[in-house]
Amino acid sequence: MIDHDMACRTCGYALTPIHRDGRVTYEHPVTPDTDHPTIAVPAHQRPNLFRRCHLCSIHQPWWEYHTDDAPIIVEAAGDTLTVAQRYSSRWHVCGACADLIETGDQPALTRRSLAVLGLSTDGLAAQILGGLHQAILLARAPGRTLITTGIWPATTVRPPALPRIRDRLTALLRGPVGLPHPLADHRARRHIADGLDQGQFTWIDGEFTDLVEQVAEQLPDTPVTTRIVPTGVSLLTWAHPIGPHHLDAASWTRHHDGWRIVAYRTINADLPAPTLTALRHEVGWLIPVHVRDIPHGHTITAQDPLAPLAATWLIIAQQLTRDDTVAPEAGLRRSYHRARRHTPDIRIVRIKPAARRIAATGGTGGRAQPTHRYWVSGHTRHQAYGPGRTLRRDIPIDPYLKGPDGAPIKASTTVRILGDHH
Known part of the structure; x- marks a missing residue:
């Protein structure tokens, strides 16, 4: 950390x-x-x-x-x-x-x-x-x-600019600028940079970010496993700073027994133009503010700085989202073409429309709909399988969000409403 x-x-x-x-x-x-x-x-x-x-x-x-x-x-x-x-x-x-x-x-x-x-x-x-x-x-x-402990003014991250932001971040990690412990170790920094160079970008849109910020405050204890951690993602960014730690982005690289997770903030500053230009060249737009080695099965709670990331993973794994793609900036595409680099995919993740979301969760089944959305804690299910479904086995069920879209979040102190107001 x-x-x-x-x-x-x-x-x-x-x-x-x-x-x-x-x-x-x-x-x-x-x-x-x-x-x-x-x-x-x-x-x-x-x-x-x-x-x-x-x-x-x-x-x-x-x-x-x-x-x-x-x-x-x-x-x-x-x-x-x-x-x-x-x-x-x-x-x-x-x-x-x-x-x-x-x-x-x-x-x-x-x-x-x-x-x-x-x-x-x-x-x-x-x-x-x-x-x-x-x-x-x-x-x-x-x-x-x-210094990574300051509270900097945030700057907006636009999806088409993500390859440029990623390239500047990897240059920071591979470059001579010192970073606090544990990223003072250049070998660890190179490993993170190598992970950022692979996979696609994921940008969480504004509605999804708002939802994550609300439900992360009530996140049930969530084990980090391969069932919820997306693969093939090099950098995930939210539409605006999220959670009490004002996180803007996260990346993760696989270890033999888990993951190294890095959370980032964007940086902006009221500096003269030449100084700000030099800062963008030397540091970029994202700085690492939280580093954690998470073993497989480690539990993240609602008080954890990584709770917004765990909530994002769970909602994506629950198939409540849909994906769109966007092309990088035209100048970046030309730059990648000249350098003979593969133009990366940029994925925008949005909350599914209501009808599709009900179908994904199995509909109402004739039962009365709950009036709130709430987390269902992780548990095990005694499931039938095998010939004639005569055998039984326990399967783990990760925490999931339940309730109709647009309903308020069931929270202890604050209720916010997503979607249209009637």
Whole structure:
């Protein structure tokens, strides 16, 4: 999992995860006083979470830079008092400050920070900040790591653009940009990229996405098995961010005993055009925010970040959907043709019209229709088979959604209605 988004319970500052020998610890960007220990809690529990660039304190950070493990210590000496400040070796930096780090422009970086603080460029503060920034530039390790815990503005994913979005994602996974644990391992990243290069794209339309978002909140315990996990799909995307974790897409690759599942968010930013263009080229549109190795038979619950994905799988497996196809963008088709690459299929998955859906579920059978839609939990059925149907065997039945289309979802607190209002 890479969504270690933690904050200090005392001060509300976003903490930096440090991975060493399979263990995760959390540090403040600036070491606090001894009476302020680091107490890590999930960031969403802090309504006043402070997540800002460590250098300018304006924008949400995009990048983590790593300086030498020996901390940077800044001392300021006055007439009667000497103050020492100890900094972490991890620096969270916004896009604008990162551009100045990449070009090595320490004076511009210092002027930017001073302007934010409203300080003079020729005072003691300017000397202290200039020394700190110079130390960061001199001590930083090669490369940088993409921060994946931010809440970014979403961007719309259009089905014809999916091949381009996929290609940029695979370039990110195979490229030099650092990603948090466990995707710091380039071998694991290549395996995911290879899976993305195979199979077709699946785009879940708006009505289906709305339905998934409602029923995922009540998802029964769902074992992940080959019965529900689609094969031949390289990337599944929803029409809009879904669930409490604002997921936009997911992919899965088969392991010998299960699957590695990656969930993604789209990223957008209020950045100058050149910076945004560079970000699209280096990072793309999707970033991985949740990685999980799921063994065959593992149970996903309604509280799991992957609950929307499991609900999507179950509804598709229940044959409540129909498929349409759409061609990639014309420019992409030409680009694939020039590169002698197979033009991928893009599948749009929609909820079936009512009449077809009733036929798929066997009709009413003369019984009164329920007034709500609800999940039926997974169970086993003692089924007859063999000569004269004299033999019996238990077969597993996965959770399934029951009830007439257009009926409200049976939920504990909120009822939403799909379809036409009468």
